[in-house]
Amino acid sequence: MDFALSEEHRMVQQMVREFAQKEVAPVIKEFDRKQEMAPFVLPRMAELGILGICLPVSYGGQGMDYIALGLACEELEAVDTTLRVVMSVHMGLNSLALFQWATEDQKQRFLLPQARGEKIACFGLTESGAGSDAAAIRSTARRAGDEYVLNGEKMWISLATKADHILWIGRSDPQAPDPHDGLSAFLVELDRPGVGRGDIHGKLGVRAGSTGWISFQDVRVPADHLIGEPGEGFKIAMSCLDNGRYTVAAGATGLIRACLEASTKYSHERQAFGRDIARFQLVQQKIAHMVQSYDAARLFYQRAGWMKNQGLRNTRETSIAKWFATDASFAAASEAIQIHGAYGYSDEYDVERYLRNAKGAVIYEGTSEIHQLIQAGYALGYRQDAPLRCELPAYEIQKWQQEDFH
Numbered sequence: 001m002d003f004a005l006s007e008e009h010r011m012v013q014q015m016v017r018e019f020a021q022k023e024v025a026p027v028i029k030e031f032d033r034k035q036e037m038a039p040f041v042l043p044r045m046a047e048l049g050i051l052g053i054c055l056p057v058s059y060g061g062q063g064m065d066y067i068a069l070g071l072a073c074e075e076l077e078a079v080d081t082t083l084r085v086v087m088s089v090h091m092g093l094n095s096l097a098l099f100q101w102a103t104e105d106q107k108q109r110f111l112l113p114q115a116r117g118e119k120i121a122c123f124g125l126t127e128s129g130a131g132s133d134a135a136a137i138r139s140t141a142r143r144a145g146d147e148y149v150l151n152g153e154k155m156w157i158s159l160a161t162k163a164d165h166i167l168w169i170g171r172s173d174p175q176a177p178d179p180h181d182g183l184s185a186f187l188v189e190l191d192r193p194g195v196g197r198g199d200i201h202g203k204l205g206v207r208a209g210s211t212g213w214i215s216f217q218d219v220r221v222p223a224d225h226l227i228g229e230p231g232e233g234f235k236i237a238m239s240c241l242d243n244g245r246y247t248v249a250a251g252a253t254g255l256i257r258a259c260l261e262a263s264t265k266y267s268h269e270r271q272a273f274g275r276d277i278a279r280f281q282l283v284q285q286k287i288a289h290m291v292q293s294y295d296a297a298r299l300f301y302q303r304a305g306w307m308k309n310q311g312l313r314n315t316r317e318t319s320i321a322k323w324f325a326t327d328a329s330f331a332a333a334s335e336a337i338q339i340h341g342a343y344g345y346s347d348e349y350d351v352e353r354y355l356r357n358a359k360g361a362v363i364y365e366g367t368s369e370i371h372q373l374i375q376a377g378y379a380l381g382y383r384q385d386a387p388l389r390c391e392l393p394a395y396e397i398q399k400w401q402q403e404d405f406h
């Protein structure tokens with residue numbers, strides 16, 4: 001067993017940390033207050049190669065492994081959740097799905113520009129009536145000759161107004177006896193006629209990001225935009241979530257670390273009853289819990305990343321990593337505010353933003369309640385993983401870094 005990070009891992013960590021801490025941290029409060037995404041974020045992430053970090057060089061990526069993806073997410077969310085959300089949807093929920101399920105031709109057409117950051121990608125599963133119950137999707141995909149006609153509205157879509165591509169899930173077979181089997185996945189360019197979209201305002205957190213709705217009214221796409229086979233949409237969506245949840249887990253780990261760092265700094269600076277508040281045992285207890293949570297969350301996500309590298313199915317391990325880290329990050333942010341006292345309640349300090357941002361991740365990509373049901377399902381023998389027609393490829397350094405993937 002090897003817990004050490006490689007030289008390349010440390011370089012990724014350093015590069016992403018510098019971007020997030022030096023370029024984003026100084027302006028994040030301003031954009032959080034304005035409820036806008038900083039305009040330089042996406043182009044700069046593309047330029048640094050972050051948007052294609054764990055994809056093979058031959059598909060426009062950086063040829064790093066899945067642990068490098070987790071480390072990048074940890075560094076991004078240690079500054080602001082909105083940065084990590086970009087990785088969750090662009091990479092976790094979309095690009096990795098293309099890497100896993102798309103044909104070679106589709107990879108060249110869609111994945112390559114996404115990995116280079118020339119096209120930004122999002123994920124369209126959720127609808128106003130289909131959240132935890134993802135199979136309740138009402139959007140439809142009707143075959144018409146060599147095209148599909150897509151209709152319906154997706155809600156709570158991260159990067160809704162920033163993305164060029166969406167991996168869109170709709171019902172292609174309303175007669176399928178099992179509703180799971182009636183869904184199909186499509187890669188759709190969002191400049192097609194019939195697409196409408198907008199941002200949702202008034203969110204509790206992730207305010208420096210874009211969260212919105214995307215509606216399709218008779219949007220026509222060529223049949224070669226179907227990803228996977230007809231009826232495979234639910235499985236594809238769930239496999240997307242195995243990757244998206246991994247990025248959420250790693251990011252929440254970074255948020256716990258940010259809470260810990262802010263709390264240790266403040267408790268050394270702030271005096272009460274004639275001493276640093278760091279000297280009080282009840283403050284120390286809160287800090288000790290953050291240390292424990294950070295270590296455990298990091299081990300959970302890195303185990304899932306290691307399994308991805310080995311090509312092992314990791315639905316259970318990713319789910320527990322996401323459940324633990326997001327709950328723990330919300331608790332850490334709440335305790336960080338408690339340590340900061342009244343100052344923590346204002347946006348003079350970052351910890352109030354951490355709490356607002358942490359709450360979202362306890363809800364999206366599977367609520368904590370859904371993850372508890374998943375874990376209980378495995379433990380009780382109600383849930384088993386069946387092999388997939390296409391698995392996420394195991395990491396092979398030489399193959400990933402050569403010009404031709406095959």
Ligand code: CAA
Nearest residue numbers: 126131132134135156157158180235238239315364365366
């Ligand atoms: N990978 C591949 N296939 C999977 C899978 C996985 N991880 N999980 C399940 N499947 C397969 C099953 O094997 C099963 O296949 P068979 O029919 O061949 O047996 C099929 O899918 C149905 O599985 P379930 O019976 O488990 O389906 P279910 O309807 O009971 O759902 C669930 C289970 C866990 C509740 C699931 O619906 C779920 O995870 N819900 C949460 C949805 C979610 O996370 N939404 C987040 C949206 S994205 C987002 O938030 C991002 C953003 O933009 C902010």
